[in-house]
Amino acid sequence: MEVILKQDMGNLGYKDDIVTVKDGYARNYLIPQGFAINATAAAKKQHSEILKQRQHKEEKVREEAAALAEKLADIKLTIGAKTSSKGKIFGSVNTIQLAESLNEKGFNVDRKNISIKEELIKEVGSYTATVRLHKEVKVEIPFDIVAE
Known part of the structure; x- marks a missing residue:
């Protein structure tokens, strides 16, 4: 049957x-x-x-999602964090701060769709995040962590 x-x-x-x-x-x-x-x-x-x-x-x-990915590919984010004199961040930077930064630029992306290779970022520097917009569409976004 x-x-x-x-x-x-x-x-x-x-x-x-x-x-x-x-x-x-x-x-x-x-x-x-x-x-x-x-x-x-x-x-x-x-x-x-x-x-x-x-x-x-x-x-x-x-x-x-592909159209949004094209727009996101051209973006470079800068996230400020409180740091010590040695460049270590007090706390850490994670997907929550990335999602907030993207929302400020006008892109509504859920933090659950953002992944960072380094789980928690604890130092100033340049990193890359992967944003999954659709099961077939992913985009890599470079971002910098700078001292405030």
Whole structure:
């Protein structure tokens, strides 16, 4: 029996996959638990339409992310931090400060999408952060940490 999965199922498949399973498994477990629906001709047609719409939306989001990535590639951030006389930072600089600096420049980027190779930056210098705008679009942003 063919079913359309409504959510990711461990070793069976991912959401919106059409998979073939034994009749009893589908009727007694997958369908009653809400993990799948029967893959009738009408359900398959509706499923293909939903996938087309989702693909179109995904393409639009990816294009917007690519346009934002082009703008972000030209930016160089400078973040001020209180330091000791030896150049050590009191505390550390992390993704929160980077996200705030990007927001000040007009780019609304969530800090969870920013990653720094060095987890916590404790010295003045030049570094690079990776901003993940979309699952397929990433951009590297150089930034400097300077003493205030």
